[in-house]
Amino acid sequence: MKSRVIFIVSLAVMIVLSACSYDGEVRETKNNEEQANTLTLSWPVDIGEVNPHLYTPNEMFAQAMLYDPLVVYNNDGTLSPGLAESWDIASDGKTYTLHLREGVQYSDGSLLTADNVKRNFDTVIENSEAHSWLEVVTVIEEVEVVDELTVKIHLKEAYYPFLQELSLIRPLRMLGDAGFPESGNTADGIKAPIGTGPWILTAYEQDQYAEFTRNENYWGKKPSIQKVVVKIIADSQSRIMALEKGEIDLIFGSAQLAPTEFTTLQQNANYITQVSEPLSTRIISMNTTYGVTKYKEVRLALQHALDRQTIIEHVLNGLEQEAYSLFAPGFPYSDIEINEYEFDLDKSAAILDKAGWIVDEKTGVRVKDGKSLTITIPYNSDDQVHKAIYEYLQGTWKEIGIDVQLIGEESQILYGRSKAGEYNLIMNDSWGAPYDPHMYLRTMTGEKQLGFYAKEGTESNEQLTRDILRVIRSTDEAEREALYESIIQTIHEEAILMPISYRQNYLVANDVFEAITFSPQQYEVPINLYEMK
Amino acid sequence: MGQFLTKRLLSMVLALWGVTIIAFFLVRIMPGDPIEAYFQANHIPVTEEVIQQLREEQGLNESLLTQYVNWLGNAVQLDFGESFMTNNPVIEELVMRFGVTIQLALVSFVVILIICIPIGILSAVKRDSWFDRLTRLTVFSVASMPSFWLAFVLVYTMALKLDLLPLMGWGTVDMMILPALTLALGVVPYYVRMIRTSMIEQMEQPFVTFARARGIPEHIIVRRHIFKGTLTPLITSLAMTLGVLLGGAAIIEMVFTIPGLGRFIVEAITARDYYVLQAFIFVISFFYIVINFMADLVCAWIDPRIRLKEDAS
Numbered sequence: 001m002k003s004r005v006i007f008i009v010s011l012a013v014m015i016v017l018s019a020c021s022y023d024g025e026v027r028e029t030k031n032n033e034e035q036a037n038t039l040t041l042s043w044p045v046d047i048g049e050v051n052p053h054l055y056t057p058n059e060m061f062a063q064a065m066l067y068d069p070l071v072v073y074n075n076d077g078t079l080s081p082g083l084a085e086s087w088d089i090a091s092d093g094k095t096y097t098l099h100l101r102e103g104v105q106y107s108d109g110s111l112l113t114a115d116n117v118k119r120n121f122d123t124v125i126e127n128s129e130a131h132s133w134l135e136v137v138t139v140i141e142e143v144e145v146v147d148e149l150t151v152k153i154h155l156k157e158a159y160y161p162f163l164q165e166l167s168l169i170r171p172l173r174m175l176g177d178a179g180f181p182e183s184g185n186t187a188d189g190i191k192a193p194i195g196t197g198p199w200i201l202t203a204y205e206q207d208q209y210a211e212f213t214r215n216e217n218y219w220g221k222k223p224s225i226q227k228v229v230v231k232i233i234a235d236s237q238s239r240i241m242a243l244e245k246g247e248i249d250l251i252f253g254s255a256q257l258a259p260t261e262f263t264t265l266q267q268n269a270n271y272i273t274q275v276s277e278p279l280s281t282r283i284i285s286m287n288t289t290y291g292v293t294k295y296k297e298v299r300l301a302l303q304h305a306l307d308r309q310t311i312i313e314h315v316l317n318g319l320e321q322e323a324y325s326l327f328a329p330g331f332p333y334s335d336i337e338i339n340e341y342e343f344d345l346d347k348s349a350a351i352l353d354k355a356g357w358i359v360d361e362k363t364g365v366r367v368k369d370g371k372s373l374t375i376t377i378p379y380n381s382d383d384q385v386h387k388a389i390y391e392y393l394q395g396t397w398k399e400i401g402i403d404v405q406l407i408g409e410e411s412q413i414l415y416g417r418s419k420a421g422e423y424n425l426i427m428n429d430s431w432g433a434p435y436d437p438h439m440y441l442r443t444m445t446g447e448k449q450l451g452f453y454a455k456e457g458t459e460s461n462e463q464l465t466r467d468i469l470r471v472i473r474s475t476d477e478a479e480r481e482a483l484y485e486s487i488i489q490t491i492h493e494e495a496i497l498m499p500i501s502y503r504q505n506y507l508v509a510n511d512v513f514e515a516i517t518f519s520p521q522q523y524e525v526p527i528n529l530y531e532m533k
Numbered sequence: 534m535g536q537f538l539t540k541r542l543l544s545m546v547l548a549l550w551g552v553t554i555i556a557f558f559l560v561r562i563m564p565g566d567p568i569e570a571y572f573q574a575n576h577i578p579v580t581e582e583v584i585q586q587l588r589e590e591q592g593l594n595e596s597l598l599t600q601y602v603n604w605l606g607n608a609v610q611l612d613f614g615e616s617f618m619t620n621n622p623v624i625e626e627l628v629m630r631f632g633v634t635i636q637l638a639l640v641s642f643v644v645i646l647i648i649c650i651p652i653g654i655l656s657a658v659k660r661d662s663w664f665d666r667l668t669r670l671t672v673f674s675v676a677s678m679p680s681f682w683l684a685f686v687l688v689y690t691m692a693l694k695l696d697l698l699p700l701m702g703w704g705t706v707d708m709m710i711l712p713a714l715t716l717a718l719g720v721v722p723y724y725v726r727m728i729r730t731s732m733i734e735q736m737e738q739p740f741v742t743f744a745r746a747r748g749i750p751e752h753i754i755v756r757r758h759i760f761k762g763t764l765t766p767l768i769t770s771l772a773m774t775l776g777v778l779l780g781g782a783a784i785i786e787m788v789f790t791i792p793g794l795g796r797f798i799v800e801a802i803t804a805r806d807y808y809v810l811q812a813f814i815f816v817i818s819f820f821y822i823v824i825n826f827m828a829d830l831v832c833a834w835i836d837p838r839i840r841l842k843e844d845a846s
Contacts, residue, residue, distance in 0.1 A: 045800075048619075055575040057618055132583045189620060206629075207792035208702070234796055235787045237685060238701055241693050245700055412565030412805060415573045431576075443578045 037226040037532055041250040041525075042233040042242060046207045050193040053124050053171040053186045060169045060523035061252075062230070065212055066107075067173035067195035070098060070117075071166045073434040075277070075520050077332045079163055083112060083174060083196065093158030093475035100149040105217045106176035107200045108192075114145040116177055121153070123180070124171050127187040135442075135472070136165035136172065158473050160480065161438045164332075168434060169521060198223050198528040207232055223528040236261060243271075243510060249532075250509040250516075252525050257508065258384065259317040265508045272509040276518035278321060278328035278502030280436065285428035285450045286496050288457025292373055293424045296458075297355035299495040301348040302375075302425075303341035305397055312501050315388045320501035326488055327430060327437045328502045333484035334437055338492045349400045359401040366401035374403045375424045378417050381408035386427055389500070419448045426450060429503065433520040441468050441487060454496040464490055537833065537840055541826055548822050549815075553608065556814035557601045560807055566593060567617035570805040591617075604811065613815075614808035618801065623812045627794065631816070633703060634793040637716065637785070638778035640709050644717040645724060645774070653728025658755060660733065668725065676722035684715045684788045701790040712789040716782060720774055727770065731763040738762070765832045765839070772828035776821040 048057035052067040070084040084098040104112035121143040124131065131137040139159045144152040155162065166172055176194030180186060193201050198218045203211035212228040231248055233239045236257060242248045243265075251257055257265075266273045286293045286302070293299055308322045324341070327334035357366040357373050366373040375397070379386040387408065394404040409417065418426055428450040430440045444451030445465050455464050464487060471483040491497055505518055514531035568587045572579045588594050592603070607614065613623040656668045675683075691711060692700040702708050735741065736759055744754050783795030794813070801809040833840040 055577070056571065129583055129586060133577050133579055205792075207796070208790075231790075232792075233701065233790050235790070238688075238788055238790060241688060242700055245693055245696075247700055410564075411573065411803060412563070412570055415569060416564055446578050446580065448581065449578045 037224075038229060039225050039227070039250065039527060039530065039532060040229040040231060040248045041252060042239045042248045042256065043230050044232070044234055044239075044256055046232055047204075047210050047230065049190060050201060051186055051190045052173040052175050052193075052195065053120070053127070055130070055170065058170070061525045062201075062210065063173065064169045064197070064519075064521070064524045065199040065228075065527065066193050066197045066201060067175065068104075068197050069167045069169075069173055071163050073164065073167035073520060077330060077433070077520075079167065082167070083117075084166075087163065089163075091475070093160065093473075094155045096153045096155070096162060097146070098151050098153065100151070101219060102149060104196050104219045106178075106194050106196055107215060107217075108176055108178050108194050110176050110178065110194075112174065112196060113148055114151045115148075117151050117174060118143045118145050119177065119180070119184075120174050121151075121172070123184065123186045126185055130187070131171055133446075134165065134168075134171070135159055136162055136168070158475050160472060160474060161434075164434045164438075167521075169523060199228065202227075221528070224531045225527060228527055240265065243508065246510060249512050250507060252507045253505055253522075254503075257506070259315075259319050262319065262506050262508065263317040270511065272507075272511055272513060272516065274507050274516065274518070275319060276505040277330070277520075278323075279505055279518075279520070279522040280432035280503045281323050281326060281328065281430040282320065282500045282503050283323075283326065283428050283430060284425050284498040284500060285454045286425055286498070287421055287423055287453040288455070288494075288496055289453055290421055291376065291424050292371070293375070294457050295355070296495065297351055298357070298373065300341070301351040301355075301400075302397075302402075303495045303498060304344050304348040304351065305400060305402070306341075306393075306498055306500065307343045307396060308500055309343070311389055311392060315385065315392060316501060319506065320504055323499035323502045326440075326491065326497060326499055331433065331436050332438075333481060334488075336485055336488050338489065341495070345396070345400055352400070357401070363403075364398070364401060365403040372403060373401060374405060376405045376407065376422070377425045378407040378409055378414055378423050379427065380411050380414050382411065418450060421448070421453045425498075428454075428497070432503075432522045437484065437488075438472055442472060445469060455491075455494075458494045458496060460490045460494055538830075541829060545822055545826055549819060552815055552818040552822075553605055554601075556811045556818070557604060558597070559814065560810045561597060561600075563805060565805050567591075567805045567807055568593065570803065571617065574804065604808075608812070608815065613812035616801075616809050617806045618804045618809070623808045626797065626809065627812055627816060630792060630794040630797050633791060634779060634782055634786075634795065637709070637712060637782055637791060637793060638775060640713040641716040641778055642771075642775055644713050645721060645771075648717065648721050649724035649728060653725045654732060654755065654760060656725065657729045657732035657736070657759075665729075668729075672722040672725050675718055678718075680715060680719045681784050681788060683718055684711075684785060687711050687715055688788065701788075703789075703791045703793075708789075712785050712791060715788075716778060716785050720777070724767075724770075724774075728763060728767065731766060732759055735759040735762040761835070765836050768828050768831055768835075769825075772824045773821075775824050776817070779820055780817050 043059065043061070045059065046057065047059040047062040050062045050066055051058050052063055069082045072080045072082040074080055081101070083101055083104060085101045086099045088097040089095070100112060100114060100117065106112065121140065124137055125140055128137055136159070139155045139157065139162070141154040141156045144154065146152050174196060175186065175190060179190045179192050179194040181188050181191055196219065198215050198220065199212040200215050201210065202213040209232060210230045212230070214223050214226050216222070231242070233242060239248070239251050239256060240261065243251055262273070265271055286299055288294055312318060312320050312322060325334070325336060325338050329335045352366055352373070355368070357368045359365070360367045360372070363372070377390050379390055381387070390404070390406050394406060397404055417423060430436050440451070443449045444455045445468055446452055455461055458464070467483050467487050471480055471487065474480045474483065505522055507516065509516060512532055514533050516530050517526060519526040566588070568584050568591065572584070585594075592600065604614065611624060615621065616623050616626050619626060652668055656665045659665055688700060688711060691698050698711055699708050741754060741758055744758050782793060783799055785791070786793045786795040798810070798813055801813070
């Protein structure tokens with residue numbers, strides 16, 4: 001017995017020791033000199049291999065730190081030179097000649113050349129299945145190298161947002177030749193994240209941290225901060241505690257903090273808090289091919305029954321601005337006057353009464369021709385904000401005899417339902433810069449998309465489809481303006497989309513920053529513009 | 534003993550085969566698939582043709598039976614396919630993270646033993662004393678706390694306010710203390726009560742009275758006669774707990790930012806990463822079965838009645 005006890009005890013000790021001997025090199029890598037100019041921030045998920053040409057698990061903010069676009073999208077919706085110093089567009093809109101910036105160096109010392117740019121385009125086009133949704137890829141016929149610093153891109157047909165989409169964080173940013181895999185196809189993965197961006201990835205431990213160092217050879221304005229350490233922290237409470245303890249300096253973005261968490265931290269004077277300009281629109285999309293939302297009068301009644309102010313104040317903690325138009329002013333082609341549907345429950349009720357939807361005394365729900373006015377709203381059960389908005393609507397709409405059925409579902413099940421069109425209302429936020437307005441609208445022409453179900457059952461269906469397909473091909477600025485105006489007005493008149501609010505991003509930081517800001521692209525953290533005290 | 538071993542080994546192989554069937558079909562009956570999940574996670578509007586084409590390329594359009602047979606054929610050679618999320622071999626992804634989760638589970642396991650055995654024994658021996666009452670009260674309170682809340686209380690006091698231990702991370706001994714303790718506290722009440730009750734039961738057995746009559750010192754009676762009797766049910770139960778600790782550390786890993794398996798699996802479920810999930814269910818079940826097998830062996834070794842009975846039947 002004694003020997004057994006000794007055996008068991010020594011086994012336990014061995015287990016503990018073996019666990020302890022695990023060598024974690026992670027920990028504190030900074031020394032004191034650097035520490036002053038090192039920014040540590042949290043991120044909820046690992047950054048991936050940071051392949052510039054692919055989607056998840058590659059994180060967009062990391063892709064934007066390492067790789068540069070050919071064209072830059074500015075805060076005011078205009079474009080400015082990136083890796084391409086200038087460009088010429090043929091009059092038929094089908095050829096773009098890009099003049100590359102001279103002397104731009106990749107992080108491995110190699111130079112940016114036309115051959116290298118063509119190689120990047122070609123590998124993305126080779127993987128065009130994955131990018132089938134993105135016309136900037138599928139519209140390209142051929143990329144031609146003219147000379148060492150000039151590329152000519154031939155398109156299959158005119159596509160006016162071409163330059164705008166070249167500013168996207170992915171998939172058309174440039175990877176250095178040495179980063180390409182043996183197969184030459186970056187869909188198989190990359191060898192190393194070699195970019196021309198303001199930062200270089202200098203250390204990485206999967207699921208734990210990533211360290212970026214300032215690119216001393218950067219062609220543009222060099223960042224003032226020397227090092228950026230990204231700590232992967234999956235839980236929002238843990239992030240807040242890490243901020244309080246000073247283990248991180250910054251929590252960036254609504255993906256990392258719920259509105260209530262942000263407003264709580266906002267009240268604490270120790271922190272810097274900031275809210276961005278509108279980045280996208282929170283929109284409820286109706287299904288005009290399903291149930292009672294087929295009828296325009298029901299859609300109109302719902303529009304007048306939407307109390308944006310209460311939703312913003314009580315659900316969104318006052319962090320967003322009321323939206324009546326699809327896209328915030330400041331987005332291209334979006335400064336359009338519309339005749340707002342003001343919040344007025346009596347008006348809603350009157351519209352429904354007039355249309356013959358009469359309240360059933362027993363159930364309190366309106367009925368017409370034996371059909372009851374029931375609205376089905378599915379939502380992602382993990383999304384507490386959506387849930388709260390819908391529960392509020394359910395309560396308010398009950399007052400005017402509209403019965404709301406809420407269905408909280410797991411994201412994949414919800415996706416299946418949305419594709420099958422089995423809903424009346426669903427959240428369908430706009431995409432933000434540089435996609436809005438063209439991509440959001442163009443998606444309405446794609447089968448089984450949310451926008452498609454919004455448009456399909458209306459009388460203006462054919463006209464909308466025609467106009468949307470026309471506007472992206474138009475090479476005439478005045479025609480485009482007129483078409484966008486008509487499309488947005490028609491959508492408004494058909495009452496198929498209900499903008500609630502303009503979404504804004506926010507950040508919380510310890511008081512260590514001199515300058516801190518947002519990017520117009522919602523998934524980008526513009527650390528190269530930050531300055532620390 | 535030989536017959537006992539053969540029988541146990543055979544049933545183990547059968548159980549593992551059953552697990553492969555359950556692992557495969559359980560994952561496949563979930564709505565959605567990895568292709569759709571990928572596009573959805575990236576908010577990419579995509580046509581049905583593209584989805585079909587990619588399904589074809591990934592072999593997801595073949596019959597379930599064909600897919601199962603192909604998967605099983607590769608799995609027996611330890612090739613579990615590639616993760617849809619990361620494009621890396623599943624086995625690499627799992628091994629890398631499983632090491633961390635095993636460490637966490639084993640350290641918690643040791644914490645459980647260190648806390649429960651002395652407290653359980655003392656509580657039984659000093660039955661109805663102030664110590665026993667205090668133990669019962671504490672155990673009752675701890676048992677009613679959810680583990681994520683307990684984790685926050687511990688982190689908030691020990692790491693944030695008192696600054697005694699690191700807030701999060703993994704790699705050094707001090708980083709292991711809080712997560713291991715939190716994970717352990719979830720099952721500690723169960724074991725303290727179990728050891729206490731089982732000890733008290735043993736104390737009332739005639740052989741204890743005889744031992745006292747033989748004049749054997751009390752501490753030897755407690756150790757050799759009473760505690761030994763509680764060992765068999767305790768080991769069987771602990772073996773199950775080790776399995777639970779391996780599979781159930783997801784929340785703790787989230788809170789303490791530990792790069793273990795739990796977090797990865799939660800992501801894999803959302804992404805419908807079939808091969809990762811199938812391999813995970815298989816590997817966890819494998820560990821369960823092996824641990825239980827080992828527990829049976831240990832019990833047979835400690836308690837000759839078990840092996841004699843098995844050999845006789």
